[in-house]
Amino acid sequence: xxxxxxxxxxxxxxxxxxxxxxxxxxxxxxxxxxxxxxxxxxxxxxxxxxxxxxxxxxxxxxxxxxxxxxxxxxxxxxxxxxxxxxxxxxxxxxxxxxxxxxxxxxxxxxxxxxxxxxxxxxxxxxxxxxxxxxxxxxxxxxxxxxxxxxxxxxxxxxxxxxxxxxxxxxxxxxxxxxxxxxxxxxxxxxxxxxxxxxxxxxxxxxxxxxxxxxxxxxxxxxxxxxxxxxxxxxxxxxxxxxxxxxxxxxxxxxxxxxxxxxxxxxxxxxxxxxxxxxxxxxxxxxxxxxxxxxxxxxxxxxxxxxxxxxxxxxxxxxxxxxxxxxxxxxxxxxxxxxxxxxxxxxxxxxxxxxxxxxxxxxxxxxxxxxxxxxxxxxxxxxxxxxxxxxxxxxxxxxxxxxxxxxxxxxxxxxxxxxxxxxxxxxxxxxxxxxxxxxxxxxxxxxxxxxxxxxxxxxxxxxxxxxxxxxxxxxxxxxxxxxxxxxxxxxxxxxxxx
Numbered sequence: 001x002x003x004x005x006x007x008x009x010x011x012x013x014x015x016x017x018x019x020x021x022x023x024x025x026x027x028x029x030x031x032x033x034x035x036x037x038x039x040x041x042x043x044x045x046x047x048x049x050x051x052x053x054x055x056x057x058x059x060x061x062x063x064x065x066x067x068x069x070x071x072x073x074x075x076x077x078x079x080x081x082x083x084x085x086x087x088x089x090x091x092x093x094x095x096x097x098x099x100x101x102x103x104x105x106x107x108x109x110x111x112x113x114x115x116x117x118x119x120x121x122x123x124x125x126x127x128x129x130x131x132x133x134x135x136x137x138x139x140x141x142x143x144x145x146x147x148x149x150x151x152x153x154x155x156x157x158x159x160x161x162x163x164x165x166x167x168x169x170x171x172x173x174x175x176x177x178x179x180x181x182x183x184x185x186x187x188x189x190x191x192x193x194x195x196x197x198x199x200x201x202x203x204x205x206x207x208x209x210x211x212x213x214x215x216x217x218x219x220x221x222x223x224x225x226x227x228x229x230x231x232x233x234x235x236x237x238x239x240x241x242x243x244x245x246x247x248x249x250x251x252x253x254x255x256x257x258x259x260x261x262x263x264x265x266x267x268x269x270x271x272x273x274x275x276x277x278x279x280x281x282x283x284x285x286x287x288x289x290x291x292x293x294x295x296x297x298x299x300x301x302x303x304x305x306x307x308x309x310x311x312x313x314x315x316x317x318x319x320x321x322x323x324x325x326x327x328x329x330x331x332x333x334x335x336x337x338x339x340x341x342x343x344x345x346x347x348x349x350x351x352x353x354x355x356x357x358x359x360x361x362x363x364x365x366x367x368x369x370x371x372x373x374x375x376x377x378x379x380x381x382x383x384x385x386x387x388x389x390x391x392x393x394x395x396x397x398x399x400x401x402x403x404x405x406x407x408x409x410x411x412x413x414x415x416x417x418x419x420x421x422x423x424x425x426x427x428x429x430x431x432x433x434x435x436x437x438x439x440x441x442x443x444x445x446x447x448x449x450x451x452x453x454x455x456x457x458x459x460x461x462x463x464x465x466x467x468x469x470x471x472x473x474x475x476x477x478x479x480x481x482x483x484x485x486x487x488x489x490x491x492x493x494x495x496x497x
């Protein structure tokens with residue numbers, strides 16, 4: 001069976017397709033969502049999930065949360081003197097999810113459709129592939145989260161219409177405009193931010209509470225890792241409460257000691273205060289949505305329906321502003337926004353297994369792909385917004401007389417910056433005269449939005465492939481990873497509890 005996995009910043013979940021439709025796997029606590037948190041009890045034992053989240057209050061220096069936000073970032077974590085890559089830590093989360101799925105479904109689970117933010121770049125997608133591989137999961141397809149949300153609502157027979165999916169999760173905000181007609185889902189534009197999500201609202205509120213205590217009691221709770229973790233855990237609950245009530249109480253007794261005795265945090269926080277503090281984040285959200293609409297060349301009045309995904313999409317201010325922006329659009333809210341992405345991944349898994357027919361997905365690249373030429377300029381081979389899978393070929397030649405080796409730097413243009421993806425090095429059997437070489441560089445983007453690059457000398461037929469900096473082996477089982485990969489100790493010696 002192919003399952004669907006929503007690998008989230010805050011929580012992750014697994015779903016599978018039944019004759020009745022997609023359903024979520026339940027973990028040992030009877031919950032359908034598992035916190036994406038890892039807490040190391042020792043160098044060789046790690047708690048994952050709710051136990052890790054609870055353990056993080058006592059062991060904040062040994063606890064890693066929000067690892068999804070670090071995908072594509074080569075900087076390692078350091079725990080117990082070990083250097084741990086984000087993909088390695090993410091692999092522990094995948095291993096736990098796989099165990100939940102096998103225990104619940106009573107069968108071996110090794111394949112999955114895994115969701116990623118639509119705005120993830122190639123390096124981030126490769127890290128998710130690596131994390132899944134380390135967790136024993138072969139990824140049959142990476143599926144963009146907004147597309148998954150749309151699939152959960154519209155699996156086959158659908159009325160024609162243009163929809164916008166607004167996925168405000170724990171760590172990312174994804175926006176996708178797509179047109180659906182009789183089972184065909186064609187993405188028109190996608191955008192958002194991998195650095196904007198519910199966690200940023202939590203951090204704003206948490207810093208405000210810490211500053212209030214600092215001013216009122218003269219105690220810096222932020223300097224105490226345990227106290228800070230308690231405050232951040234508390235304000236997350238308050239933020240959730242404020243989606244349904246106008247005021248919520250943050251009560252943290254005996255959180256620390258001060259000159260005058262024990263410190264208690266007891267603060268009434270109103271929705272009005274929360275929305276005032278987060279005004280800058282809401283403004284950023286509005287700007288991102290407008291940008292995607294402009295790119296899609298569709299006016300707000302042309303949107304027929306709004307689909308919400310991600311737990312933070314429940315925030316009343318967010319929904320109010322989106323309803324004002326799309327006055328004639330219907331709102332699809334029948335499904336739990338925390339679960340809709342995993343459910344859509346399970347629908348995609350059913351499509352790939354051949355259990356669902358008449359559904360076709362056409363997604364687009366969020367970033368342009370290309371190379372750096374000999375003048376240092378970016379030369380795009382595949383433009384942003386191109387439907388994938390896609391293959392593009394371009395001929396290059398040598399710039400110098402007697403040149404035998406060519407180095408091609410592969411880049412991704414993300415907003416206004418260039419992100420290095422890898423280097424393709426090609427060595428010819430004999431030296432070229434200036435401008436003699438005919439090197440065909442091929443960019444191939446697969447159905448997961450993942451890039452492969454190759455080059456072929458048109459004269460000799462000799463080929464070369466790009467070296468990925470992360471050393472990713474997409475789809476490789478975790479047993480194939482060796483100690484020393486990416487400068488870290490192999491996490492195969494860590495027992496997931």
